[in-house]
Amino acid sequence: MSTSKLSVIVPIYKIEKYLPECIESLLQQSFLDFELILVDDGSPDNCPKICDDYARLDTRVKVVHKENGGLLSARKAGLENSNGKYIAFVDGDDWVDKFYLDTLYKLAIANDADLVVTGHFREFDGKIETIKPKTAGIYGEKEIKTSIMPNAIYSGEFCEHGISTYVWNKLFKKELLSSILMDVPSDIIMGEDAAITYSYLAITRKLVISRIPLCYYRQRHDSIVKSVENPKTEYYRLGLLMNFLKLKLSEVLDSENLHKQIKYYLYSQILVRSGGLILNTSSEVLHNPFLNVEEGSKVVIYSSGSFGQHILATNLKSHFFKIVKWIDVDFHDMKIGENVVEPISSIKNDIFDHLIIATINPSIHKSIQQELTLMGINQNKFTKINTDETVIDDLLSHLGFNEDFIYNNN
Numbered sequence: 270m271s272t273s274k275l276s277v278i279v280p281i282y283k284i285e286k287y288l289p290e291c292i293e294s295l296l297q298q299s300f301l302d303f304e305l306i307l308v309d310d311g312s313p314d315n316c317p318k319i320c321d322d323y324a325r326l327d328t329r330v331k332v333v334h335k336e337n338g339g340l341l342s343a344r345k346a347g348l349e350n351s352n353g354k355y356i357a358f359v360d361g362d363d364w365v366d367k368f369y370l371d372t373l374y375k376l377a378i379a380n381d382a383d384l385v386v387t388g389h390f391r392e393f394d395g396k397i398e399t400i401k402p403k404t405a406g407i408y409g410e411k412e413i414k415t416s417i418m419p420n421a422i423y424s425g426e427f428c429e430h431g432i433s434t435y436v437w438n439k440l441f442k443k444e445l446l447s448s449i450l451m452d453v454p455s456d457i458i459m460g461e462d463a464a465i466t467y468s469y470l471a472i473t474r475k476l477v478i479s480r481i482p483l484c485y486y487r488q489r490h491d492s493i494v495k496s497v498e499n500p501k502t503e504y505y506r507l508g509l510l511m512n513f514l515k516l517k518l519s520e521v522l523d524s525e526n527l528h529k530q531i532k533y534y535l536y537s538q539i540l541v542r543s544g545g546l547i548l549n550t551s552s553e554v555l556h557n558p559f560l561n562v563e564e565g566s567k568v569v570i571y572s573s574g575s576f577g578q579h580i581l582a583t584n585l586k587s588h589f590f591k592i593v594k595w596i597d598v599d600f601h602d603m604k605i606g607e608n609v610v611e612p613i614s615s616i617k618n619d620i621f622d623h624l625i626i627a628t629i630n631p632s633i634h635k636s637i638q639q640e641l642t643l644m645g646i647n648q649n650k651f652t653k654i655n656t657d658e659t660v661i662d663d664l665l666s667h668l669g670f671n672e673d674f675i676y677n678n679n
Contacts, residue, residue: 275303275370276353276443279361280343285315287362287487292323295359296330300370305330307361308347311337316361341453341461344436348443348450356443358436362487369483373440376477380407383473385440386432388482393574394601401480404431408476417476418521421467422514422530426631427656428537432470434463438484445472457513459506460538468517488574501678503542504668508676511535515674529658531674536661537629539668540654541576544583545625547664552586556664559652562623564589569620571637572627573597573610580627581605593621598640613641624650 277295281288295305307320307330317334324330333346344358355377359365366372376385388401408417420431449469457464470476511531518527539547540558547556554564562568568590570577577595584590585606594616595608603610616624624646626637638651669677 273302273304273353275300275355275357275374275440276306276347276351277303277357277359277370278306278308278344278347278351279359280308280310280340280347281316281320281361282310282312282337282340282343283314283316284312284362285319288316288319291359291361291364292319292330294364294367294369296323296327297367298365298370299368300374303329303370304351304353306333306347306350307331308333308335308343310335310339310343310346338455339458341455341457341464344461344465345450348447351443354443356441356446357439359484360437360486362489363437364485364487366483366485372479372481372483376479377440377442380475380477382407382440382475382477383442383445384469384476386476386478387438387484388480389435389438389484389486390482391486391488393488393599396599397485399482401482402433402478405478405480408478410474413470413473413476414521418470418518419526419530421470422463423533427654428533428629429631432466432478434460434466435486436462436465437486439466441469445469448472454509454513457506457509459503460510463534464510464513467514471518471521500543500548501676504539504670504676505678507535507538507542508670508674511674528672532658532661532665533656535665535670535674536656541579541629544576544579544581545627545654546580546583546587546589547668548583548587554587554589555667557589558655559623559625560655562590562625562652565591566622567591567593567620568622569594569596569616569624570608570627571596571613571624571641573599573601573603574627576629577627578603578605580625581608598637613644616646618645618647618650621650623652625652629654 309317309320320332324332333350335346373385391398391400424431450465453464515531545558546554549555570580570592582605584592592608596611596613598613600612626634628634642648
């Protein structure tokens, strides 16, 4: 079997609208010595034919057809069929810069890196935002263990990752990735990227972080789940991920640091998925994380992304807030209940009591707050999320998580 310097694995399921752009961006790379593995995960649309058509046109394309098994199983199938020394992952609804592979490969070779991390672009409704890592540089094994890993999942501010969870803005060594990816349990179907990234980071001897953005991440309206299908199911899935991370990282992090990182990560994921307000079976509020925001308050929600949509969807059940405006700088047509997304210029201080910026990332929160303040919004109206450790401990215990983050639905 001939080998390539790089293998690019693309998991594919129900994305025929976006797939050609993704494939074309990869086949037009300035770097030529790579194979493109398209993993059709039992897609019921036209994706299988699109994959086969490209394979007939370009010998670098290899297609794997399999029964639907989810994102993790598709990535495993791609890895099993790869022969490159390095592995890159690209989601089939995203696309990449022409110099994506060339840059990744040179960063890896020049520094003999086991892992390369880069910046990326976020595209939403035609608008593009550049996201760059804060800690660019070269890190050896000792620095990874002492400065990168202790802040990788939770950087010290709620809840910002020191290293992003995504696998698609990274380059991996196949020999190391095989031992990690194949060991991730197939029943982890929430947070698969985090399971791979952080357990791989734990065995990385040389890390390179670059601020160069290479991948275009497409935030799709139809990819955001607007309501929690079943809280207990979600908690169980989150518990599987957190317990896996605790087991995998326990050899490289002290127990106190590891527990704190995972605890804040779990809390942040519960808040995003629940819409902040955590309800009981009668749709009564068990936990309100928004400090000083009382029941019946007139509230403006900023962000039409995942967290913002969840807040509106949850409030339709609880009627805890009176949401008077839903705003976003990425203004576009969207409606939940009676609320539609409006531009940020549509609000005035006298129409609301509190403004919730629906993000758990402190850097993004600060940036948005600054922009809204420049437009005359009273700083006293911005809310913060309750991150008191005692409160979080009590909540997780009440929900049914034990010390190992395993969820007991009884």
